[in-house]
Amino acid sequence: MLRGLEIRDMLIIDRLDLEFQPGLNVLTGETGAGKSILLDSLGFVLGWRGRADLVRSGAAQGEVTAWFDLPEGHPARAVLEEAGLDGGDELILRRVNAGDGRKTAWVNDRRTSGEVLRQLSATLVELHGQHDDRGLLNPRGHRDLLDEFAGTAALISDVRRAWEARRSAAQALEAAEARLAGLRAEEEFLRHAVGELEKLAPEPGEEEALDARRRLMQAAERVREDIARAHGAVSSEGAEGLVSDAIRWLDGAAEHVEGRLDAAATALGQALEALAEAEQQITDCLEGLAFDPGELDRLTDRLFAIREMARKYQVLPDDLAAKAAELRDSLEALDAGAGDIAGLRATLAGAEAAHLAACEYLTEARRAAAARLDAAMSAELAPLKMERAVFTTEIAATEPGAEGQDTVQFTVATNPGAPSGPLNRIASGGELSRFLLALKVCLMGEAHGMTMIFDEIDRGVGGATADAVGRRLATLAASAQVLVVTHSPQVAALGGHHWRVEKQVNDGATLSSVVPLDADERVDELARMLAGDRVTEEARAAARALLNH
Structure with a gap:
């Protein structure tokens, strides 16, 4: 307020x-x-x-x-x-x-x-x-006004939920059809790609392992001779045998030199153990370097095949397995696509049916409310001296959407047999004022x-009609604050x-300036509105009668 x-x-x-203040506030x-x-x-x-x-x-x-x-x-x-x-x-x-x-x-x-x-x-x-373009004369808002009058908020919520489900189902079907069309265009490629990748069966980390093994095998031929020569130098035919002989000789001489060779014998024993460990490691290395010459060729061929496949599909070698899984999924989606599309079409058909059913319920409620509104308007227009006018809430079908499947427009015919049309095109200035007031009274609801x-x-109205207008304004003011700018003493008297x-x-x-009027000043103001510049006692008496009416 x-x-x-x-x-x-x-x-x-x-x-x-x-x-x-609350109620009817009048400015004259x-x-x-x-x-x-x-x-x-x-x-x-x-x-x-x-x-x-x-x-x-x-x-x-x-x-x-x-x-x-x-x-x-x-x-x-x-x-x-x-x-x-x-x-x-x-x-x-x-x-x-x-x-x-x-x-x-x-x-x-x-x-x-x-x-x-x-x-x-x-x-x-x-x-x-009379030239209201913010509310009742705008046809784009008539459906909202009818819905408020009808109390269809719950039904509209149902329609919106059904519309959203329908829209989501349509989007899912459209996306699935587009994807399937794309997959069908690539079907030959997919089947070939999945086939060759499954045949190759690359594994993550395999390329790195193959490359290391290949480099080792290539180096083996160059170093194996030196490693074998080293093996001979430390084996029983080389250093190990000589150290064993030295230990045997020292053991035979030790009892004649009173312990002077004990340390040397101990050191040679340790050296013999180290030589044995070294010989074992060298032996293991030689065994590791032993390979079938054909293995190098096979390993090289697979390594190059993996690298070539990675370049072909523009991924890293370690990602080839994931790429194969991705292409396999696409191929499976292609093979299952027809069944998926059928299911999505069934879902869409169900959503469309549910949405149209919700729209039908809403349309029925709107048509029932339109009949009530037309009857209410007929009752309101009669006291406004427009009992011959016909107000009609027209509901026409439109493309179903989030707000239902209806368009709504308020039309009037000012005389029996006259064609009906939009409020702002058919009614004269005074008639339009009364139509708007009656419509506002009918649509008031919660303020x-x-x-x-x-x-x-x-x-454009006076006498009993102006009094009826004032009383309708007073009715509105009973549940909401109303400010009225008026030249009508009948309206002003009801403020x-x-x-x-x-x-x-x-x-x-x-x-x-704006002056608040007390009881006596109201009498003088109404008398001025009744009589003009020259206020008479008769005009004051008429003003008092209006105030007491």
Whole structure:
């Protein structure tokens, strides 16, 4: 709910402080007094796109501040959270228009953009008038309005879930068909590649092992002769035999030299053990270097085959096994593709059927709600002196989607037998005002703290019809805050709170002000609206009668 509005240096307003109340708030005044400036200023702080020259002549900048009550669960709280702005029970909007045209906005003292203001305004204020292009006259929003009236939120959720399942199934089938088509184009290559890789059967690490074995075999021929010669030098025919002879000779002489050869004998024993170990290692090496000459050829052929295959498939030799597995998987997918496609098509068919069934339920609910809305509109139009007009909610089929399979448009025929058409093309100004008001009453539902502003929606009507318009506005105001700018005394008399917009000329400057009216001042203002500039006692009596009606 809009609680207050402060305006500084905007057009012909130098300083204005207003506090609004729940219920029906009425603003009256002579033509040109500045009522539209109030709406321009409110629209400015809400981020609406409007006239650019708002700063009062001679002022450095114009500024508007508006504050709203935000009860728990108000949709504006979600906008604030998404924008990273502080929330609470009160929302304060402030916007400044510099003399050079620059605009700066704050939400709860945090700098923000005009786009955030517009998102907030969509949850805070509705503006309705004869040229309303923000709400009821826009056919693109008629389906949403009918759904709100019908209470179809749960059915729409079902349709959206079914649509998402259908879309996912279609995407899965499309992807599978594209993959299968690609695999079929490569079938000859896949079968050949899998065949030759399975025949080769490379293993991770095999190339490195083969390369090391090949280098060892190639080197063996060059070093084997030297190793054999070394083996002979340390064996029993060489050093080992000589050391054994030396030990035997020393053992025979040791008892004659009183222990002087003990150390030497010990050292020679250790040397003999070392020679035996060396001989064993050399023997092992010689045995390891022994190979079949044909083995080198076979090993070289496999090593080169692995390397050639790695170059062919553009992978490292160690990755050939993984590449073979990947190609084998593709071939298996190709072979199983027809069965997979059939399964995915069955899934899609089931999802399409479920989605269409959900759409049908939603269509039935919309058609039932459309009939109720048309009946409700007929009942509302009669007191507005439009009992001969026919309001119709037209539902037509469209391509099924996330919101169902229906388009919705509100149409009217102002006289029996006359062709029906869109609201804004068929109805005259006064008729359009009453259509919009009746439609708003029927679609009211939960107000969610919304402030509704009606800008001269009673223009073109008077007498009993104007009284009916006022009573419909009062009905709306029973569950939401309503601000109405009016020239109709019948409407103004039904307001719970009344302000008069005045224009004065002081020192050559024209300024506008807004004055709250007490009971006596309301009588005088209604009398002026009834009688014109010359207010008579008869006009005051008529004004009192309106207030007491």
